[in-house]
Amino acid sequence: MNKLIVLCFSIIFTFSYSVTAGENLKPHSGSEFSLTAKCPPSFELIENGTCKLRNMYQFYNSVQGRGLGGTQTSLPKHRDGFTPAQIDLGRYLFFDPALSKDNSISCASCHQPEKGFSDDLDRSIGITGEKVGRSAPTLWNVAFLDKFFWDGRADTLEEQAVGPLFDSKEMGNTPENLLNTLNAIPTYIEMFKVAYPQNGIITVANISESLAAFQSSLISLNSRYDQYAHGYHEALNKNEIKGLNIFRSFVARCAECHQPPLFTNNQIAVIGTPDPIGMPFDIGAEKTFNNKKNRGGFKVPTLRNIAKTAPYMHSGGLKDLREATEFYNKGRGHAVPEDEDLLIHWHIWEPELQDEEIDLIVEFLQTLTDESLTPQLPNSLPSGLPVIDAAYAKNQIQKQQKQQQNINTESGDEDE
Amino acid sequence: MSKGKILAVVLIAGAFAVGNYWGGLNSAAVITSSSGGASFSGGYDAAKDADLSTEPVVIEEMAGEVRVVNDGESIMAAVKAASPGDTIQVMPGTYHETVYVDKENISIVGVIKEGARATMDGKGVLNDAVLYSGNNFLIENMKITGYKGNGIMGQAGNNFIIRNNLIIDTGVYGIFPQLGKNGIVDHNIISGIEDAAIYVGMSDNILVAYNDVFESVAGIEIENSRHAIVENNYVHNNTGGILAFVTPGLPIKTTYDVIIRNNFVVGNNHANFAIPGSTVGMIPAGSGIVIWAGDDVIVEGNIISDNKTGGILIAGHNDFGSGSNDPDSEPNSDRTMILDNFMLNNGYDTIDDVKALLLTELKTGNADILNVGSGVGSCIINRHRYVTAGVNDWKECDFTNTNDIKTYLLDKPVPPRVIDKSETGKIAYLGVCTGCHTYTDRMIGPPVNIIQALYMDNPEGIAEYIANPTKKRDDYPEMPPQNYLDAETRLAVAKYMLSRKN
Numbered sequence: 001m002n003k004l005i006v007l008c009f010s011i012i013f014t015f016s017y018s019v020t021a022g023e024n025l026k027p028h029s030g031s032e033f034s035l036t037a038k039c040p041p042s043f044e045l046i047e048n049g050t051c052k053l054r055n056m057y058q059f060y061n062s063v064q065g066r067g068l069g070g071t072q073t074s075l076p077k078h079r080d081g082f083t084p085a086q087i088d089l090g091r092y093l094f095f096d097p098a099l100s101k102d103n104s105i106s107c108a109s110c111h112q113p114e115k116g117f118s119d120d121l122d123r124s125i126g127i128t129g130e131k132v133g134r135s136a137p138t139l140w141n142v143a144f145l146d147k148f149f150w151d152g153r154a155d156t157l158e159e160q161a162v163g164p165l166f167d168s169k170e171m172g173n174t175p176e177n178l179l180n181t182l183n184a185i186p187t188y189i190e191m192f193k194v195a196y197p198q199n200g201i202i203t204v205a206n207i208s209e210s211l212a213a214f215q216s217s218l219i220s221l222n223s224r225y226d227q228y229a230h231g232y233h234e235a236l237n238k239n240e241i242k243g244l245n246i247f248r249s250f251v252a253r254c255a256e257c258h259q260p261p262l263f264t265n266n267q268i269a270v271i272g273t274p275d276p277i278g279m280p281f282d283i284g285a286e287k288t289f290n291n292k293k294n295r296g297g298f299k300v301p302t303l304r305n306i307a308k309t310a311p312y313m314h315s316g317g318l319k320d321l322r323e324a325t326e327f328y329n330k331g332r333g334h335a336v337p338e339d340e341d342l343l344i345h346w347h348i349w350e351p352e353l354q355d356e357e358i359d360l361i362v363e364f365l366q367t368l369t370d371e372s373l374t375p376q377l378p379n380s381l382p383s384g385l386p387v388i389d390a391a392y393a394k395n396q397i398q399k400q401q402k403q404q405q406n407i408n409t410e411s412g413d414e415d416e
Numbered sequence: 417m418s419k420g421k422i423l424a425v426v427l428i429a430g431a432f433a434v435g436n437y438w439g440g441l442n443s444a445a446v447i448t449s450s451s452g453g454a455s456f457s458g459g460y461d462a463a464k465d466a467d468l469s470t471e472p473v474v475i476e477e478m479a480g481e482v483r484v485v486n487d488g489e490s491i492m493a494a495v496k497a498a499s500p501g502d503t504i505q506v507m508p509g510t511y512h513e514t515v516y517v518d519k520e521n522i523s524i525v526g527v528i529k530e531g532a533r534a535t536m537d538g539k540g541v542l543n544d545a546v547l548y549s550g551n552n553f554l555i556e557n558m559k560i561t562g563y564k565g566n567g568i569m570g571q572a573g574n575n576f577i578i579r580n581n582l583i584i585d586t587g588v589y590g591i592f593p594q595l596g597k598n599g600i601v602d603h604n605i606i607s608g609i610e611d612a613a614i615y616v617g618m619s620d621n622i623l624v625a626y627n628d629v630f631e632s633v634a635g636i637e638i639e640n641s642r643h644a645i646v647e648n649n650y651v652h653n654n655t656g657g658i659l660a661f662v663t664p665g666l667p668i669k670t671t672y673d674v675i676i677r678n679n680f681v682v683g684n685n686h687a688n689f690a691i692p693g694s695t696v697g698m699i700p701a702g703s704g705i706v707i708w709a710g711d712d713v714i715v716e717g718n719i720i721s722d723n724k725t726g727g728i729l730i731a732g733h734n735d736f737g738s739g740s741n742d743p744d745s746e747p748n749s750d751r752t753m754i755l756d757n758f759m760l761n762n763g764y765d766t767i768d769d770v771k772a773l774l775l776t777e778l779k780t781g782n783a784d785i786l787n788v789g790s791g792v793g794s795c796i797i798n799r800h801r802y803v804t805a806g807v808n809d810w811k812e813c814d815f816t817n818t819n820d821i822k823t824y825l826l827d828k829p830v831p832p833r834v835i836d837k838s839e840t841g842k843i844a845y846l847g848v849c850t851g852c853h854t855y856t857d858r859m860i861g862p863p864v865n866i867i868q869a870l871y872m873d874n875p876e877g878i879a880e881y882i883a884n885p886t887k888k889r890d891d892y893p894e895m896p897p898q899n900y901l902d903a904e905t906r907l908a909v910a911k912y913m914l915s916r917k918n
Contacts, residue, residue, distance in 0.1 A: 041850035044842070054846035061833040062572055062595065063467065063620055068667050069572030069595035070549030071518050074833070222848055232900025233496075233518070245516055249543035250565040250588050260571075265667040270741070293741030332693055343738055345665065346693045352564075372851035372860075 025098060026384035027185040033092075033382055035085040035194050040217040041373050043080065051087065053080045053143070055221050056230055057261055067144075068259040071229035075221075075261060078143040079157065082213035085195040090214025091375055092191065093207060097390075098181050098383035099165060100127055101172035107164070107211065108388045110136040113374050116308030117218060122276065122316025126170040133282065135316040140305045143216035144262055150298045150314045152268050153288045157212035162204065175204050182207070187382030214375070220304045221261070223370035229261065236367055243364025246357050252328070253347045254361065263303035263368060269345045270297040273313040273327060274335040281337055282315060296342045307366050321362045329353045445800040446812065450756045453816035456714060459673055460621065460643040460824045467597060467620070467830065480521070491515045491524065491536075498522055500550075506534035506558065514538075517548040520832070526557030526581075533582065538563030545586065548573050551832060556580045566592045567606070570599075574830040579603045588691070589615045590632070593622075595668075598826045602626045610689060611696055612637035613654070616644060618668040621824050625649065633690045634659050634699065635681075638710070640668045643824040649679045655688040656699040657681040657723065660710035663695050664733060664742035672711040675818055676718065681705055683722040698737040700725045700767050707749045709733050709740075716755035716818055720762060720784070726770055727762035727802070728754065732789030751793040753813055759784040759802055773805045841912030844905050848898065855918050862892055864916055871914065878910035879903070 039051035046052050055075070062073035082090075093099060097106045110124040111117045117139035123131040134150050142148070148160035164170040165178065182188045182202045193200040195210060225244075227235035236244065248255035259265045268285045270293075275282055285297035298314045311317070312324040327335070331350045336342050353361075377387050386393035462468060480501030483494045487509020494504045500521040508529050513536070515524070524546070526534035536545045536558060544565040546555060552575045559582040560567040567583040570576055570593040577599070583590040583606040590606035593599050594617040602625045606613035609632035616622050616637065622644040629635040635651035637659040638644045651657040658681060660674045681704045690697035699706060702724030707713050708731055720727040733740035733747035740747050763770060763783030770783050787794070787806030795813035835843070852860040853867070871877050883906055885895040898906065 054843050056847045063597050073572045227900035251543040349691050
């Protein structure tokens with residue numbers, strides 16, 4: 001009997017989601033939703049009503065306040081100081097497909113929490129159903145970054161947010177349409193009044209700021225590596241420590257660009273990774289800085305939660321961590337197309353690591369996983385659309401069904 | 417071009433050169449005495465250093481245990497067993513290992529017995545000999561050879577001392593402190609290094625003194641660093657002797673306030689054997705001192721001789737090498753200051769670029785000082801002593817020595833970050849505990865108000881529990897131990913947790 005109820009329930013859900021996508025919004029009434037007055041975990045609510053990040057790296061100091069280098073150095077300047085309401089509003093917006101032109105995808109479609117705030121695609125898929133030019137970078141610890149997009153073309157999270165929103169291949173929206181959509185949802189009108197009491201209206205600036213507020217709450221600083229860094233050396237096993245030492249040795253040179261504690265130095269580097277066959281060569285940061293020497297240059301990504309975000313590199317050309325690590329061992333410029341003359345970063349050389357050393361680096365990279373501060377998905381959205389998107393909701397339901405079936409089968413077996 | 421035309425050009429150029437030469441001799445030389453006169457008044461001002469704490473400094477004395485490592489035993493095992501303040505005494509013998517020091521206040525002291533040293537040998541297989549990240553690290557009297565990477569590499573450790581070490585044929589860098597502040601590299605002998613024998617990277621307040629560096633690509637390199645003094649070193653038969661560089665693309669973008677004084681920079685004519693792509697790969701063999709995009713570099717009192725390309729070369733990113741792809745690194749060498757140096761027999765077998773540069777000023781001869789690029793504000797005294805190019809528009813320096821600058825090292829070591837003890841609990845609670853606990857709601861762990869009810873006046877109980885948790889509730893997952901927090905922090909967290917009201 002129970003099985004039957006679950007099944008019916010699931011069918012109704014699946015059906016309702018499949019009709020919602022792409023259809024007109026069916027906004028919820030405002031009463032169901034209220035923005036939290038609490039800061040996210042790891043943030044302290046201070047007197048002026050904003051949330052301030054607290055973490056163990058505050059115990060350390062480092063040269064020039066750049067927060068780069070060894071195990072016990074501070075973190076660089078970061079974004080915080082948003083109100084709990086702004087962060088929470090950002091959370092609803094982030095997961096709401098209403099932000100896309102046709103209500104089919106949300107920010108989280110390409111930045112899914114359980115996939116390291118990325119997707120598992122070589123290049124992400126936007127509203128057109130086609131692959132876009134580059135892969136979706138993780139959003140963990142973006143609060144500490146000062147360059148955004150693979151080619152570093154935006155300086156703030158706010159500037160970044162409007163990129164995908166209004167890109168015809170990504171979320172495909174226009175400012176007018178976005179504002180019309182959100183203004184047709186009474187709950188959002190109320191929410192913006194709470195989050196922005198000064199002007200109280202829905203503007204593109206308020207939308208991108210609250211998205212920035214939410215994203216800067218995605219903090220990952222409590223991995224096993226961090227426990228090691230704070231002095232508890234038993235947090236890593238023998239192999240992982242070996243891996244750490246190869247990682248930071250000047251033979252592998254990984255830590256020269258992926259500097260602790262963020263495991264990025266926030267710079268652009270030309271390393272010459274392969275683009276997929278048939279794809280034109282991606283000039284990367286050459287365009288951003290109008291400098292030929294940056295041709296094929298991309299941002300050095302953080303390695304935090306890197307085990308969750310395969311495939312790797314700006315166009316997802318390397319399928320797993322071993323392949324990505326091995327890339328650096330194969331020799332300087334080995335994957336550069338013949339007709340390209342790139343100024344490959346001087347840290348890229350021929351380290352001649354042994355196979356087991358590459359394995360040890362990969363083992364070490366797993367210790368950078370910490371998702372303890374993953375935010376909660378909203379149960380439902382002011383727009384009435386499925387959280388993240390319809391395809392995601394369908395998937396989740398199928399997963400639940402499978403789990404339920406497994407549980408039922410197992411208990412059935414026991415009965416027999 | 418016909419032979420006749422070439423001859424005409426040479427004759428005209430020659431006539432100009434002769435005129436210039438005689439003209440130069442005929443104008444009275446400005447002779448500046450460096451024995452007296454004003455001293456350099458710029459440089460490091462500790463009062464303006466935001467990295468320094470105004471809090472009283474409490475530095476732990478090196479008064480811990482002495483741990484003796486005998487031949488056949490492991491240095492690493494001793495480091496693992498050591499507590500901050502301990503000294504590891506390494507007896508003569510051969511040690512085949514990589515030693516990492518992620519602890520504060522550790523000293524590794526080699527014991528030299530009748531000339532026999534404790535020798536770390538990487539046998540061409542191991543990566544780095546010594547990696548340290550802790551503050552107040554000291555290493556001395558070791559012999560290091562046969563590693564693929566670095567002899568001694570530091571990452572962000574402050575107040576380091578690296579001295580009396582013998583480092584031979586060891587990979588990329590001999591001694592490589594990086595991202596540190598207030599450190600000394602002195603009395604080391606280093607040779608056979610593919611990049612720099614001594615490479616100070618992204619660091620501040622540094623002294624490099626009394627080292628003997630030879631047969632490496634670069635002798636001593638000060639890169640993306642500030643307030644460094646390089647003095648009394650013997651730098652010979654490297655490809656380039658002493659370098660002050662800004663390498664683009666690194667997170668710290670400047671090199672300035674570097675004093676290079678009283679060094680022997682002799683015969684740095686070794687063939688360049690740098691790794692392809694490395695910055696130093698571009699250095700022509702026979703370069704004495706090279707300033708590349710570094711600012712406020714003072715060159716004083718050195719004996720610079722027998723460097724076949726040139727004695728002192730000054731250039732910017734856009735003039736020499738592969739140029740910059742970093743919009744945030746300023747490409748020019750500004751405010752170079754050249755005081756008296758003993759320069760002899762430099763540039764005797766130079767490269768075409770240098771010859772061409774000399775020719776633009778209608779000069780020939782052995783080049784002592786060469787400046788290309790758009791740096792501004794440079795100065796020189798007694799320029800008539802040297803064969804130069806590119807310094808005609810430099811002004812006279814308004815000082816003649818750096819006697820007033822005794823050191824850029826700090827009076828007091830860089831302090832560890834002083835955290836108000838009352839904050840320890842709060843930061844650890846917010847940084848760690850709130851990932852699983854809220855005040856009133858169920859999260860991964862039980863709500864804090866329930867924990868409060870259980871432990872009321874017993875913070876010690878919480879501290880003990882979080883170090884060694886046991887499963888207590890069926891409906892919650894077991895808590896992972898928090899024993900990576902030290903006992904003091906665990907108790908502070910517990911007290912803070914009990915004090916919460918929301």
